[in-house]
Amino acid sequence: MAAPKVAVVGAGVIGLSTALCITETCPSCSVTVLSDQFSPNTTSDIAAGMLIPHTYPGTPIHMQKQWFKETFTYLFAISNSAEAAEAGIHLVSGWQVFKNAPKEELPFWSDVVLGFRPMSEAELQKFPQYRFGQAFTTLKCDCPPYLLWLEKRLKATGVQMYTRKVADLWELHSEYNVVVNCAGIGAHQLVGDEKLFPIRGQVLKVHAPWVKNFIRDGDGLTYIYPGIHRVTLGGTREKESWSLSPDPGTTKDIFDRCCSLEPSLQRAQDIKVKVGLRPSRQSVRLQREVLSQGGVKLPVVHNYGHGAGGFSVHRGTAKEAAHLVGECIAALQGSSSRAKL
Amino acid sequence: MRVAIIGAGVIGLSTALCIHEQYHSLVPSLEVEVYADRYTPCTTSDGAAGLWQPYLSDHGNLQETLWNKETFDYLLGHLGSPAAKEMGLFLISGYNLFTQPVPEPPWKNIVLGFRNLTPKELELFPGYSYGWFNTALVLECRSYLPWLTNRLMQRGVKFFHKKVESFQEVSGNGVDVVINCTGVRAGELQPDPELQPGRGQVIKVLAPWVKHFIITHDIESGIYNSPYIIPGSEFTVLGGIYQHGNWNEENSAQDHKTIWENCCRLLPALQKAKIVQEWSGLRPARPWVRLERETVRHGHFQAEVIHNYGHGGFGITIHWGCAMAAARLFGNILQEKKLASPPQPRL
Numbered sequence: 001m002a003a004p005k006v007a008v009v010g011a012g013v014i015g016l017s018t019a020l021c022i023t024e025t026c027p028s029c030s031v032t033v034l035s036d037q038f039s040p041n042t043t044s045d046i047a048a049g050m051l052i053p054h055t056y057p058g059t060p061i062h063m064q065k066q067w068f069k070e071t072f073t074y075l076f077a078i079s080n081s082a083e084a085a086e087a088g089i090h091l092v093s094g095w096q097v098f099k100n101a102p103k104e105e106l107p108f109w110s111d112v113v114l115g116f117r118p119m120s121e122a123e124l125q126k127f128p129q130y131r132f133g134q135a136f137t138t139l140k141c142d143c144p145p146y147l148l149w150l151e152k153r154l155k156a157t158g159v160q161m162y163t164r165k166v167a168d169l170w171e172l173h174s175e176y177n178v179v180v181n182c183a184g185i186g187a188h189q190l191v192g193d194e195k196l197f198p199i200r201g202q203v204l205k206v207h208a209p210w211v212k213n214f215i216r217d218g219d220g221l222t223y224i225y226p227g228i229h230r231v232t233l234g235g236t237r238e239k240e241s242w243s244l245s246p247d248p249g250t251t252k253d254i255f256d257r258c259c260s261l262e263p264s265l266q267r268a269q270d271i272k273v274k275v276g277l278r279p280s281r282q283s284v285r286l287q288r289e290v291l292s293q294g295g296v297k298l299p300v301v302h303n304y305g306h307g308a309g310g311f312s313v314h315r316g317t318a319k320e321a322a323h324l325v326g327e328c329i330a331a332l333q334g335s336s337s338r339a340k341l
Numbered sequence: 342m343r344v345a346i347i348g349a350g351v352i353g354l355s356t357a358l359c360i361h362e363q364y365h366s367l368v369p370s371l372e373v374e375v376y377a378d379r380y381t382p383c384t385t386s387d388g389a390a391g392l393w394q395p396y397l398s399d400h401g402n403l404q405e406t407l408w409n410k411e412t413f414d415y416l417l418g419h420l421g422s423p424a425a426k427e428m429g430l431f432l433i434s435g436y437n438l439f440t441q442p443v444p445e446p447p448w449k450n451i452v453l454g455f456r457n458l459t460p461k462e463l464e465l466f467p468g469y470s471y472g473w474f475n476t477a478l479v480l481e482c483r484s485y486l487p488w489l490t491n492r493l494m495q496r497g498v499k500f501f502h503k504k505v506e507s508f509q510e511v512s513g514n515g516v517d518v519v520i521n522c523t524g525v526r527a528g529e530l531q532p533d534p535e536l537q538p539g540r541g542q543v544i545k546v547l548a549p550w551v552k553h554f555i556i557t558h559d560i561e562s563g564i565y566n567s568p569y570i571i572p573g574s575e576f577t578v579l580g581g582i583y584q585h586g587n588w589n590e591e592n593s594a595q596d597h598k599t600i601w602e603n604c605c606r607l608l609p610a611l612q613k614a615k616i617v618q619e620w621s622g623l624r625p626a627r628p629w630v631r632l633e634r635e636t637v638r639h640g641h642f643q644a645e646v647i648h649n650y651g652h653g654g655f656g657i658t659i660h661w662g663c664a665m666a667a668a669r670l671f672g673n674i675l676q677e678k679k680l681a682s683p684p685q686p687r688l
Contacts, residue, residue, distance in 0.1 A: 080465055084610035090550040091465075093434040093476075114462050115474055123453050123476070126420070126432075135454055137434075137462070137474075142550075210431040210574040212552045213476070228550045267426040 003030045004329045005175065009166050009190070010182030010304070011035035012044035013141070016150040017314045018182050018303055021322035023157045026329065032176070033154065036165035036186075039147035043184055046203060046276030047311060048225040048232035049088075049141035050214065051075065052096075053109050054309030058283030061108050067316025069112050074315045075139045085228075088145025092226060093137040094214030095119055097130035097261075102218050113138045127215075127261065140214075141311050142227045166190065170291055173298040178328045180301045180321060185279040187304045193285070196305055198277035200241035202250045204233040204258075206268035215261050220308075222257040224265070230272075233258040233265070237308075239280075246273040281305030286317055288324050299328035342370050342678075344671070345511045347530070348522030349377035349500070351386040351482055351660045352649055354489040356520055359664035360671050361496050368675065375493070376511065378504035381486035385524055386656060388543065388622040390571035390578035391429065391485075392554055393478040393658045396564055399447045402629055406447045408662025413451050415661045416478050429484025431574065434476040435554030436462070438469035443558075445473075452477045466607065469557065477554075480657050481573055505530070508637045512644030518674055519637075519646045520667060525625035527650040533631070536651055539624035540587035541565060541580060542596040544604075546614040548577040555607060557581070565624075565654055568603035576617055579604040583654070585626065592619045627651030632663055634670050645674050 006029050008019040019033050039045055053068045055061075079089045097119070110116040119133030127133065151161065166172065169191065172179050181187060188196045208231045216223040225232040233254055251273050259265045285305045291298040303321040306313060346357045357375055365371050381387050393413055399406045419425055420432060436458065449455040458472040466472070490500075505511055508530060511519050523530060525538050551572045559567040565583035572578075581603055582596050597619060605611045631651045637644050649667045652659055 080609070082609040082612055085548070085550050085613050088550070090552060092552050093474075115456065115459055117454075117456065120454055126453075209549065210426060212431065212433045212572060226552060263421045263423070264425045264431065266423060 003028055004177045004332070005029075006031045006178045006180060006325060007172050007176040008033045008180045008182055009035065009169070010184055010186065011038045011147075011161065012042040012182070012184055013143070013147065013310055013314045014184065014303055014306060014318065015182035016147060016154065017318040018180055018321045019154055019159055020150060021315075021318040022180070022325050023154070023159060025322045025326055029329070031154075031159045033159060033161040034164045034166055035161075036163065038161070038163065039144040039151070042147065043276045043279065044147060044310065045143045046201070046274045047143065048203070048223075048227065048234070049143055049146065049311045050225050051113070051139045051141070051312050052216070053312040054307055055108075056281075056283045056307070056309070058281075064313065065108050065112070067313035067320075068109050069316070070319060071313055071315035072112050072139065075141065079139055083149070086145065087149040088142035088228060090140055090142070090228065091137055092140050092214050094135070094216070095123065095127070096134045096216045096218050097124070097127045098132040098218035099130055101132055110136070129260075140225065140227060145228065169300055170293060170298065173291070173296060177332060178299045178301065178325055180303060180325060182303050184304055185277045187279065187285075187302075191302075196279060196281050197240055198242055199280045199307065200236060200238035200243060200275065200277055201234065202236045202246060202254065202273065202275050204251060204254055205230040205272045205274060206233060206265070207270045208265055208268040210264065211262065217261070222261060224258050224262055231268070242277065244275050244277070246275055278307045279305055280307035284313070284317055286320055286324075288328060299332065301325050301328060342368050342518075342675070343372045343374065343516045344518045344520065345374045345376055345516040346520040346522055347376050347505050347511065348524055348650075349375055349380050349486070350384040350522065350524055351486065351656055352524065352652060352663065353377065353520070353522035354486060354493065355660045355664040356522055356649055356667045357493055357498060358489055359661075359668040360520070361493065361498060363668050364671065364675065365496065373493075373498045374501060374516070375498060376501045376503055376505050378502070380500075380502065381490070382483055384482070384486065385622045385625070386482040386486060388620045389482060389657060390543065390573060390580070391479045391481045391657050392433070392571045393480065394556070395446070395448050395655050395658050397443065397446050397558065405630060405659060408659045408666065409448060409655070410451045411662035411665060412659055413478065416480060420478075424488070427484060428488045429479075429481030429574065431479055432476055433479050433554055433572065434474065436466070436472055436474055436556070438466050438472040438555065438557045440469060440471070440559070442471045449475075466555075479571070479573065482657065508644055508646055509639045509642060512637070513642050517645065518671060519644055520671075521646055521648045522650060524650055525623040527625070527648070536625060536627050537586050538588050539565070539626035539653060540582065540584040540589060540621065541624055541654070542582045542592060542600065542619070542621045543578050543580040544597065544600050544616055545576040545578055545618040545620070546611065546616050548572070548611060548614040550610065551577050551608065557607065568600065568607055570604055570608060570611075577614070579611070583624070588623065590621050590623065592621050624654045625651055625656070626653045630659070630663060632666055634674070647671060
């Protein structure tokens with residue numbers, strides 16, 4: 001098969017990083033990215049992009065750890081290079097604090113991030129309502145810069161990107177040999193996955209450049225993540241809410257909770273309110289499927305459902321998806337050579 | 342009771358505030374004045390990045406370590422206050438890097454979360470095989486000095502823009518106590534061969550993705566002569582120059598090259614950073630801080646002088662402890678003049 005044609009649906013962090021991995025593992029492939037939204041209008045653009053994993057109940061821990069480790073290692077190298085600023089990747093240190101003892105003393109990712117250790121008594125004094133804490137250094141992927149950097153690298157390898165709303169994966173069967181579904185929350189409609197549901201997150205992006213450390217409440221609801229130009233204050237976790245409109249009451253609530261963790265935020269300026277729908281699922285759907293109609297087959301690789309943990313595992317799942325694409329192509333080449341006999 | 346503070350850097354203004362805060366209610370006649378030829382943003386303090394960090398060793402000078410701790414704890418206490426941003430005060434974490442293992446510093450328990458670097462962290466810094474991580478504070482004098490000035494003005498402290506040529510000039514004018522916070526040029530008021538300029542140069546860049554301070558150390562070249570990167574609230578300060586005995590306040594192209602190349606080697610992404618400003622200043626270096634009383638006599642006049650200068654590259658780090666110590670010396674003077682003694686019983 002000359003230059004297998006691969007379509008990647010979705011241009012958030014999952015779609016773009018998957019497309020990039022496919023160009024790396026299959027240099028002869030012709031890769032096209034199709035999406036109704038590109039940065040700065042993807043779900044990924046709303047997220048803070050912190051590398052702090054979310055645990056998927058339906059995925060084995062060793063696999064989640066592998067995905068996280070691959071992602072961390074990949075970004076660690078970029079953060080240490082001349083491209084760090086353009087790619088929006090930077091190290092950030094801080095604290096995760098708990099009012100009650102955390103379920104696990106050592107999360108599965110504690111040896112992947114840098115310098116993980118319990119907080120000292122003196123450090124905890126800064127958080128009078130909290131009794132336990134963990135200090136560590138991790139990475140942050142600022143968006144839009146990271147997505148724009150991925151797009152730039154894709155274009156450099158000849159990948160085409162088109163704004164197009166794909167209503168049904170099958171509509172691509174005549175133009176492409178393999179389709180990769182990185183539609184995120186869009187997969188609910190695109191492939192009718194009832195197991196995929198939104199967890200609505202509202203965040204504030206504020207100007208507070210003196211905040212250099214992250215602070216996160218172990219309950220995952222309140223967090224302060226300093227980015228390159230803005231600090232992301234969060235947040236909410238509203239299951240099954242599809243509303244993309246910012247809620248003013250929620251804004252005040254988030255602001256108050258964050259100021260209670262970091263009082264200097266009272267002086268934050270230029271508050272922008274954003275909403276994103278985490279594409280949540282018991283486990284990431286990372287698998288092959290073959291669609292067929294009237295004797296015609298279309299191999300599909302699904303890579304969606306990363307919920308709150310997309311950035312943390314994006315490179316690891318992208319590599320696995322690229323590997324599955326390789327398998328699809330090998331299967332196609334095998335059957336086409338059999339057809340020649 | 343008239344008190345004149347000479348010098349309006351971090352030492353002068355904080356000493357003035359400390360004295361006024363502690364004694365204005367005890368001494369109704371207290372009048373505090375500040376005299377300086379340079380005010381913010383033109384003082385030595387203004388050019389400093391403002392990172393709280395003492396030298397690696399206190400050379401047995403426990404007094405200075407205590408003053409450093411006093412300052413850190415005082416600033417830490419202000420972190421949660423609404424004034425923190427106005428003061429230019431914030432927490433920051435970061436790295437100290439070495440080419441060989443070194444003893445732990447006397448301030449290891451003063452800062453927060455002090456620990457050694459892990460091997461993976463050291464991968465970030467090729468050429469360095471040992472280091473520390475801790476959380477400390479930045480106090481930016483571009484904000485702190487105006488904040489101190491506002492507090493002082495609210496308290497009725499008067500400011501004079503003039504170069505004081507001698508203690509007599511001020512004491513002969515009816516001032517009872519002179520506080521000498523003249524920094525690197527203290528020798529012009531009274532010769533002090535121990536006081537030497539420690540010239541530094543810095544480049545200020547826009548690099549908002551840098552969230553940690555990085556201080557490298559080269560035991561051979563000495564303190565501050567090895568590259569350092571200190572993020573501020575707006576700009577990131579690149580430095581690594583310490584020239585003992587050099588009075589030149591002009592920027593040097595050679596020093597610029599040294600700083601730029603060394604810092605870009607440390608953090609390659611800095612190559613893309615936009616340069617916003619370049620500045621040179623003279624650290625008031627002395628083997629130890631001169632913080633003591635002296636009675637200065639000239640003809641019939643005599644004045645009580647409290648010296649508070651010679652804070653080298655750690656003025657911001659030590660300022661509040663020294664201000665409190667100077668205020669204590671001032672209290673002694675008041676007691677001697679029977680101005681702060683307990684009220685007499687009415688008969």
